[in-house]
Amino acid sequence: MxxxxxxxxxxxxxxxxxxxxxxxxxxxxxxxxxxxxxxxxxxxxxxxxxxxxxxxxxxxxxxxxxxxxxxxxxxxxxxxxxxxxxxLKILPINEARNRKPNLVYNPFQPQNPEIQKIESISLNELKDYIDWSPFFHAWEFKGTYPGILNDSEKGVEAGKLFNDAQNMLASLIESKSLTVKAVFGIFPAQSKEEEVHLIKNDITFNFPRQLIDKGNKPNFCLADYISPNGDDHIGVFTVTAGHGLEKLVEQFESDHDDYNAIMVKVLADRYAEAATEWLHEKIRKNEWGYDSNQIYSKEELIREKYQGIRPAPGYPSCPDHAEKDKIWKLLDVENAIGVSLTESRAMWPTASVCGFYFSHPESQYFSVLKNI
The missing domain is CATH 3.40.50.280 (Cobalamin-binding domain)
Structure with missing residues (x-):
């Protein structure tokens, strides 16, 4: 940029x-x-x-x-x-390593560690995983769902927008004009400082460490959440809700219907995020199984109250988009579910999400550039 x-x-x-x-x-x-x-x-x-x-x-x-x-x-x-x-005081890397979190490792062995591909995820099932607050934010409505529907100033217009979204959602489900796909895998892994080596694959993920002097607080790195003993695993995934989207947008734009062209794009993004949440639940309960007995409400899922995290390349704890290349190689993403990377490593179709799965019970989100 x-x-x-x-x-x-x-x-x-x-x-x-x-x-x-x-x-x-x-x-x-x-x-x-x-x-x-x-x-x-x-x-x-x-x-x-x-x-x-x-x-x-x-x-x-x-x-x-x-x-x-x-x-x-x-x-x-x-x-x-x-x-x-x-x-700001920036620490030498060795000093930052000395301040890494003191974690206990008791890795949970996954039940289904192989690469898996899902050709189609039910739109009807995914609708229950949609977080509607970002939907309203996309239309420049400040507030959170469902409270925004009762807002004295914005409630009426927010309600009309929500009803339009529900009608389009029903149409997408009935016509199956959007296809949601996913590919994921759980791999034996071992950490060494700021690297995570995949034991059976010739791939190493590189995660930066916080270098800001945080006093008596630890300097985090995502690699800290993987055991250094060679007995742990890391998960990777890519999901997309973008197949069929371009055709829908073209249809609306040919009818000069910009409103619904934008609406379907926003809903496809919501479906991609919903699929990500759905898949993470499937990983925790079934494929990896480290959180199989826990049941969370929709609100708890949105607030990510469960064990484990799923950071993505380009985000604060892993700002380098180049790590996407390794995910694409490992999962053969383009052949598996038809999602490609542009020269700048943006995903196409755009309504797509990729990232990592960490299962450590103390894993948390952070920014390598901030004192948090």
């Missing part, structure tokens, strides 16, 4: 540059990208929100106010960032 901004500046572009996606942030946009391009640069938290942002940019009055406000905010973010950087 920094390169794209620099190239747009070099070629004297003047159009606004919108930055978005799950692995981007306002801070990254302000610090790394905005100063590379003299025209307006605006972070959009989700691609489905671009419509509202573009509408403002196409309105001369709104554009001027939006650009001025955004540049002022980004300048403040940069100044705060650089001030905080001066206060």
């Amino acid at each position: 920094v390169y794209v901004a620099s190239e747009m500046e070099r070629q004297k572009f003047e159009v606004p540059l919108l930055i978005g996606g799950a692995t981007t942030s306002r801070k990254h946009t302000a610090v790394k990208i905005e100063e590379k391009y003299s025209s307006s640069v605006i972070h959009v938290i989700d691609a489905s929100r671009c419509v509202g942002m573009v509408s403002k940019l196409l309105n001369p009055d709104h554009k001027k106010e939006l650009v001025h406000k955004t540049k002022k905010e980004y300048k403040t973010i940069r100044e705060t960032f650089y001030q905080n950087q001066q206060k």
Whole structure:
């Protein structure tokens, strides 16, 4: 994205540059990208929100106010960032390793460790795993579901949007016009410092360690959650709800129905996340079996109250998207479920998710770049 901004500046572009996606942030946009391009640069938290942002940019009055406000905010973010950087103490790697969490390892051996492919997951079954709060966020409704439906200001419009989504959901289920697929595997693994070696495969995952001086708090690395004794496992997966999406979008756009074109994209994203949650439950209870006796409510699943984590390449604990290449090689993802990686390692179809499974009971999410 920094390169794209620099190239747009070099070629004297003047159009606004919108930055978005799950692995981007306002801070990254302000610090790394905005100063590379003299025209307006605006972070959009989700691609489905671009419509509202573009509408403002196409309105001369709104554009001027939006650009001025955004540049002022980004300048403040940069100044705060650089001030905080001066206060941070970065540890040498050996010192950070000495401060890793003190964990006890008692690995649970998986019941079905081989690579498995699921050709089709029921849309009707997956609908019960949908987290609806991000659906409303994609349409720029602030709040959480189901409370947002009773909001005194937004409740009526949120209810109309939700009803439209339910109607489209029913249509997708009946027509089976979206196909949800998955491929996953659980592999013998052994950790060594910031690496996880797959014992039976010529693949090593590299996970960075927190280097910020956190005082008496541990400096985490994902590799810490894998036993160094060669008796543990790591899981990897890819799911997609994008097969059939492009055709649906083309149909709506040919009818000049932008609303439903956006709606089906948002629902496909929700289905991809729902499939990820569904599959993780299947892994915990059946395929790996380390959490087989626990039953969680939908709210507990959304809050991830269960044992184990599923971080993804590009996210705070594993920011390097290059780790996706190893997942694709290991699972033969493109041949298995038809999901490919672009040159920048974005997944296609876009309504797709990939990541890792860690089963250690003390595993938790963190950021390698922050003091958490």
